[in-house]
Amino acid sequence: MALSEREQQVLRDLEEQLSDEDPSLAETMQHAEKTLRRPSPRRVGAGIALLLVGLTVVIAGVAVGNGIVVSILLGVLGFALAVWGVTLMLTRGGAVKDEAASPGTSRSSFMERQSERWERRRDGQH
Template sequence: MALSEREQQVLRDLEEQLNDEDPSLAETMQHAETALRRPSPRRIGAGAALLLLGLAVVIGGVAAGSSSVVSILLGVLGFALAVWGVTLMLFRPSSKATAAGVGNAKRSSFMERQSERWDRRRDGQN
């Protein structure tokens, strides 16, 4: 759904206000936006390796034509590896929100421990 002209103007005004009030945060947000669009080199490398391995397994299955069952199984396995490699290269993991939640849970328990220590110190001084 496209934004109306008024909504686009409001967004531009908010962006300018953010740049004026906190330029470092605005710069960080811009870098984070471009980083989310950029694919991970590790995922691309792993996906390309799986793709090549899958193609090698398919070729090995064709070359091992002595048994049709083994040939078919190797072909299916190679195809599955190749598809897995391509999906690994093209799609980002959707577990970022879950991982962020786990990180927040660790932080909250850390913060709770720090708060308890602070309370004990404060009670000990009174």
């Protein structure tokens, strides 16, 4: 349910008041908002694929058995692929687009960003 103009204005006023009264809390909340994003499903899928390929290579290295050097190299390669897959799953890709960092633009409020996201989702469905 979308907020009315009056409700959006009240929330903007509350944000401004919070920034004026306790700037450190407001900055902490903005930082937490940026860091609490979930990893993208594409990165999670790629990470799972790399993990499975890595485990398969490790098992292949154990199954080869006739060459110790080949087995060790396959084991190390498989382990590296698995670790790469896990780190890919757990990290958040891409830089956060920070409007405040770019010169000449004003910092948008939390509710404005949420409203923009809502509009993009709504426009994408029709």
